[in-house]
Every structure is written in structure tokens, then in C-alpha cells.
Amino acid sequence: MHDPIAEIPYVAEADDTQYRVIHLPNQVWKCSPIAALENLFDNAHHHYVHTLLGDRGSPEPLKPEVIQETDDGIYFKSDMRNHTTSLQRNVWGIEDDEIILDREFIWHMPFFARITLRLPNGLRNVTLILFSPISKSETLWTNIVFRNDSANPSATAEDIIKLGLAIGAEDQAILETLHLNVPLEPKMQQHMATDKPGIIMRRKFSDLLRLHEEVENSPNA
Ligand SMILES: [Fe+2]
Numbered sequence: 714m715h716d717p718i719a720e721i722p723y724v725a726e727a728d729d730t731q732y733r734v735i736h737l738p739n740q741v742w743k744c745s746p747i748a749a750l751e752n753l754f755d756n757a758h759h760h761y762v763h764t765l766l767g768d769r770g771s772p773e774p775l776k777p778e779v780i781q782e783t784d785d786g787i788y789f790k791s792d793m794r795n796h797t798t799s800l801q802r803n804v805w806g807i808e809d810d811e812i813i814l815d816r817e818f819i820w821h822m823p824f825f826a827r828i829t830l831r832l833p834n835g836l837r838n839v840t841l842i843l844f845s846p847i848s849k850s851e852t853l854w855t856n857i858v859f860r861n862d863s864a865n866p867s868a869t870a871e872d873i874i875k876l877g878l879a880i881g882a883e884d885q886a887i888l889e890t891l892h893l894n895v896p897l898e899p900k901m902q903q904h905m906a907t908d909k910p911g912i913i914m915r916r917k918f919s920d921l922l923r924l925h926e927e928v929e930n931s932p933n934a
Pocket residue numbers: 752753758759762763880884
């Protein structure tokens with residue numbers, strides 16, 4: 714192992730007593746961590762990949778409010794039209810069948826992401842997701858949830874874990890069908906508008922490899 718190239722990002726919620734923490738069980742996914750990150754920041758995928766998130770009846774994604782490159786990643790503000798499920802209504806305290814989910818995403822290079830949901834009832838649900846490459850064909854999925862309802866928990870940890878695992882399993886199922894080697898050169902694949910964060914990611918990974926004098930694997934490797 715080499716020295717770390719970056720500090721572990723600070724998570725303010727971990728020091729805030731308003732928040733409780735729920736650890737989901739780690740899982741090994743047979744996919745590329747870059748593909749998994751790109752999927753997370755693709756605001757069209759929910760309506761097609763997920764039955765437990767998004768809105769298959771109105772799958773056109775909302776235009777992101779912000780896609781901003783940062784020193785170590787991306788800040789992405791992108792709300793989502795969402796047809797709720799009973800588990801969502803229970804875990805997030807939603808009463809309506811339809812809701813626009815207020816969502817903020819932050820990517821810290823290389824493989825750390827945080828998603829903040831702000832629900833109308835004041836609940837903040839912060840999910841940390843790490844896609845850690847553990848072999849050439851395996852990624853360790855780590856998912857940790859912070860919620861600002863420690864004084865009066867509004868859902869059981871069991872249900873919070875159940876929802877996170879169910880949504881994660883839908884991502885895993887599609888990601889494991891993709892090629893393990895993601896080409897960093899955007900021209901190697903076709904793209905659509907919602908791939909913009911992913912294209913920024915590929916450029917930043919290319920820059921990172923160059924900075925550390927590493928070479929990308931052949932696309933066919
Ligand atoms: Fe997803």
C-alpha cells in the first residue's frame with residue numbers, strides 16, 4: 714500500500730448529536746467503481762434502473778440546478794421526481810404518493826460520495842456511499858446513513874437498512890451487467906445529457922493518473 718493521496722473527508726454529521734448513524738452491511742459488487750459512481754450521479758437512471766425510486770410513469774429527468782467542479786470532485790444539486798413506495802413513506806416520513814425529492818450530491822475523489830435528502834418534514838437524510846476497488850473485478854459497497862432525528866427517531870434502523878439495501882440491489886443488478894473497464898476517454902462511448910457528471914469524473918480520473926504517472930488500462934483489458 715502507498716501513502717493515501719487524500720485525507721478522509723470530514724463528515725460534520727458524525728460530530729453532531731442531532732444525528733444518529735445507521736450502518737448498512739458492506740457488500741461486494743462485481744463491477745467497476747467508476748461505473749458505480751457515474752450511475753449515482755446520473756439523474757436519469759432512477760426512472761429506469763429502479764422500481765423503488767424515481768418515477769417510471771414520468772421518466773424525463775429534471776434539469777440539475779448545479780453541476781460544479783470542485784478541487785477534489787463535484788458538487789451536484791439535482792432534484793428528482795419520485796413516485797413514493799410504502800417503505801419510502803415510512804422511512805422518510807413522506808405522506809404524498811408523488812414528491813419532488815430535494816437532493817444534493819458531493820463527490821470526493823476518488824471513491825467517496827455523499828447524498829443529502831431534505832424532506833418536507835425537516836428530516837435530513839445523509840447517505841455516505843463508498844465504492845472501494847478491492848480487486849480488478851470487485852468493488853466494496855459501503856453505505857452509512859446519518860439522520861437528524863436522534864432525539865425522536867422517526868423510523869427503525871431495520872427499515873432504513875431495508876430501504877437502502879433494496880435500492881442498492883437494483884443498482885448492483887444493472888452495474889454487474891456492464892464492462893469492468895470504463896474507458897476514461899469520453900469519445901470511446903456514446904453519451905447523453907445526464908452523463909455530464911460522469912464525463913467530468915473521467916477527466917478528473919485521467920488527470921489524477923497523469924499526476925501520479927500512472928497509465929490507464931487498455932479498454933480491452
Ligand atoms: Fe441508483
